[in-house]
Amino acid sequence: MRGKGRFHAVEFREPAELPDEAYPLTLTTGRVLYHFNSRTMTGRVEGLQERVPEAYVEINPADAARFGIREGARVRVVSRRGAIEVRAMVTDRVPEGTVFIPFHFGEQAANRLTNPALDPSSKIPELKVCAVQVIPLEG
Secondary structure (H helix, E strand, C coil), rough: CCCCCCCCCCCCCCCCCCCCCCCCCEEEEEEECCCCCCCCCCCCCCCHHHHHHCEEEECCHHHHHHHHCCCCCCEEEEEEEEEEEEEECCCCCCCCEEEECCCCCCCHHHHHCCCECCCCCCCCCCCCCEEEEEEECCC
């Protein structure tokens, strides 16, 4: 008897899209504590909306300085597939060279930016990583 699942190791593969001169940062998307999926339920809860009312991009202080981005400023995050406008959160929670955007906000849909390239083994789209640039819209 082998149990409920079959696991095996796989070799590490770089993402299909890596940062370059035009798109120097790696975007990763994910969840925040206060919202669930597309916010159809949590978006109706006043207390949760007060905590996280809109999408934002977390950017490392070194990258923020490099690109002239200040805390709370509106920025445009651009990938090869599109762009969204969000507020910047300057934080050391993300490493230099990486930015994070929560995917819960349809109006500022981070997944519009991500790469649909398929993993060769699982055939699942990457969707969680791609190369982007962050452009300040305010000084």
